[in-house]
Amino acid sequence: MPSPAFRDVEFPPVDLVIETRADGSIVMTPREALQIENASVPAGLARQASLQPDKTHLAERPTNGEGWRSVSFAEVKAAADAVTQWLIDLDPEPGRPVMILSGNSINHAIMRYGAMGAGVPVCPVSENYALMGGAGGYERLRHVVDLVRPAVIFAEDGTACGPAIKAVAPQGSLILTGGPCDLPSTRLADVLATPPGAAVTARIASLAPDAPAAYMLTSGSTGRPKAVIQTQRMITANLYQGWQVLGRAAGWDDVLLEWLPWSHVSGAFSSMAAAIFGGTYYIDAGKPMPGRFDETIRNLREVPLKYFTNVPAGYAMLADALEDDEVLRRTFFKDLRLMLYGGAGLPQPLYDRIQALAISETGKRVFFTTGYGATETTSGCMSIYFMSEQVGIGLPMPGLSVKMVPAGDRYELRMKGPMITPGYLDQPELNATLRDEDDFYRIGDTARFHNPENPDEGLAFAGRLAEEFKLDTGTWVSGGALRAEIVATLSPCIADTVICGENRPYLALLAWPNPKGLAELTGTDGLPLEELLRHPAVTEAIRSRLADHNAAASGSSQRIGRFAFLTEPPNAEAHEVSDKGTINQSIAKQRRAADIEALYAATPGPGIIDLLARPAAQKPSGDAS
Known part of the structure; x- marks a missing residue:
């Protein structure tokens, strides 16, 4: 039976100029020109204040939390x-x-x-x-x-x-x-x-237009934060390229409700989009964290939206709430036309849960999109602005050229356009290597075509170069891409994972559990988390799914040797989890060093699922290992 149709959402046609160079590099550029109406964000705000002075622009909960x-x-x-x-x-x-x-x-x-x-x-x-x-x-x-x-x-x-x-x-x-x-x-x-x-x-x-307008800090996941110079030209270019392909469909001139911090580019982008395109922006004080997401749910019960954005962890919490709350479901899906996820790939089981809820409430699915970019590109400068059900990073939006440099079975991504930073504040050595010989910014990520025969189907993320590491055999591991795959494979049993294995003989996982997913898996209600984690059905599900993953893996760069749950939540005070709700892998590994050592002990302790050992009956004759 075919899937129900998506609720109405209109995108411009994909029309790319694609150049294949002698060295195998591919350069993709949208044929549609970038159209910018306001020279700066303050000019855009002034325009909206003259056009609709009495329209609510910003709303926040007062100190007592009642009303807006x-x-x-x-x-x-x-x-x-x-x-x-x-x-x-x-x-x-x-x-x-x-x-x-x-x-x-x-x-x-x-x-x-x-x-x-x-x-x-x-x-x-x-x-x-x-x-x-x-x-x-x-x-x-x-x-x-x-x-x-x-x-x-x-x-x-x-x-x-x-x-x-x-x-x-x-x-x-x-x-x-x-x-x-x-x-x-x-x-x-x-x-x-x-x-x-x-x-x-x-x-x-x-x-x-090219003077510094903002110094936006990088996350500091690979070192101390850097200050990225953003200019008015960058900011307006980025806002208008998004408006041309997503903004009208998303209703940036209508009503938005978001929690994403304005100290990061994704949150800053949405708030400035509302300012120059004339939207009413409700400031959500909630976060996708235990004890903090209730505020988001309260707000979503009150504010119907055409467009909603969150990180995958937030969507997991939202799915739990939607399944339990009829009033929330009715309000959330009433006007919804578009959902955006960022920070990580959206696991397929989670996507399916949310679409099942949308179908139950409206008879139709709601389109999911995503943006891709970095602080150095102002914010997302690529997106899925075409009908697709594949998780990926989309295609360049107007004004951006993307160069794809062959790197084994992948391409290294490089970018050029008015939304790219001139550099970092007081970092001359870094600025000297920021761009390649053709003036393309080296973003540090890799990608693959979903379908090399049809580039219009978009790109899939294939790993961050800075998150790659070597096993002690010298085998390279693409940690970012593997993490996304593992989260999808083990969903809804886990909320997130840490990929371990640098200078080790094999890969291992530490994972934060998803209690509701585990309760559904075991058919239990109210069981303490410690008992859930030891439940035979959970152990068997993790072992079975990882065994299937290993069977399909191409080599040691993807096969998982051992697995253990983490019971201590990620620590925001220690910067283990960012303000965006994403896990800082390097800090997590530092803080969980003892847990990592336990994964690699000669004899695995209790709670560790060992996929290395084989039952004696399966050992080939003469195998003494």
């Missing part, structure tokens, strides 16, 4: 203009940014647009840098402060962030807070009382 506090486009524009005028009067040293040490909030947005309007770069930093680093001397925050040398540090919660600011703020930095603070500081309310003059309009009109 909302502000219109006109109100956001007026407050941002006050900040712009204040910064023009302050006249900070060129290039020194406004550091925004805050979660997502209306005040955060006002500070960002006000600083951008003044031509002062913004550097949004997760509050976790200030709230979770006291014992270590706020090392991560100190590194960022030393790197970007902020002229102004805005901390919405001056009380909570005060100790960190006192410890790391450079001499001469002005401290700006949203409320009480023990440090000498200026209140945001006083800044917002600044009357904007004609200089504000003139400054926004004269913004240099």
Whole structure:
């Protein structure tokens, strides 16, 4: 029986110019030209404030958590203009940014647009840098402060962030807070009382498109965070390429509700898309973490959406809630036309669960898409904007050329376009190797065609070069691609996994369990997690699925030798899990060193599923191992 149709969603036709070069490299470029209507984000905000001044632009829960506090486009524009005028009067040293040490909030947005309007770069930093680093001397925050040398540090919660600011703020930095603070500081309310003059309009009109507009921090998964320079040209190019292929279908001019942090590019992108395309953006204080996702569910019961975005871990939690809550199902699927996932591949069983719920509620499926990019490409610059049910990274959007350089059975990806960064702040050695001889940015990932005979079907992610490592045999392992495959293979038994094996004789897995998936597998309800993990049905399911995976594997770079569950959740304070809900593999391995040693013990202990040992009856004659 054929699958039900997707709910209506319209994409432009795929039309690529494909060049195959003598060295085997392939360059793909969309034929459709990139069309940009606003020269800067502040100009886009000004346009919306003039077109629809009374429309709600931003909404957030007040301190008591009841109802929504909302502000219109006109109100956001007026407050941002006050900040712009204040910064023009302050006249900070060129290039020194406004550091925004805050979660997502209306005040955060006002500070960002006000600083951008003044031509002062913004550097949004997760509050976790200030709230979770006291014992270590706020090392991560100190590194960022030393790197970007902020002229102004805005901390919405001056009380909570005060100790960190006192410890790391450079001499001469002005401290700006949203409320009480023990440090000498200026209140945001006083800044917002600044009357904007004609200089504000003139400054926004004269913004240099290639001057730094933001310093966006990399995740630091392979070292200390770097500050990526983003310009107004980059940001508007990226926003408009997304608008041309996804934004109209997604309803960026309609209603959005998101939790993704604005200190990362994915969250920053969506909030700025709402600003320049005229959307109402509800700020979700929830996160895809135990105890934090209930807030997202509460918000989704109240706010119908055409478009929803999350990481796979968030979709897993959402599927659990949708299956148990009829009111949530009805509201969530009422207007929904498009869902986007990012950060990792979406496991097929999870995709099937959500589509089954959509079909039950509406009679149709809802299209899933994804974006692909990096902080250095502003945000996602490739996407699935064509009908496909294959998990992948899509195709380049207008304005982007992608070069694919042969690398064994894969291609290394390189990119060129106006959304690509000019470089890292104060990193000349890195900047010297950022691009190849044709000026294509080396993003560090690999990909394959889903169908080499038909490139229009898009690309599949094939691994991150930085996540590759060698077994002690010298065999290379593509850790990122393998992790995505394993999560899909073991779904819904596990939530995520750590791939182990560097300089070891074989691969092994540490995995965080998905309690609800395990309960369904065992047919039990209310069983303690420790008992679930030891349940024979769970052991057999893990062993059987990994055995099937190993049987289909091409060699030791994919075969799994041992498996163990982790019972301690990923630790956000230790930066083991990012603000986006993704696992930092390198930090996880450092923190779980004892668990990794147990995986490789000569005799596996309790709780370790050993796929290396074979029953005696299966050993060939003379095999003494």
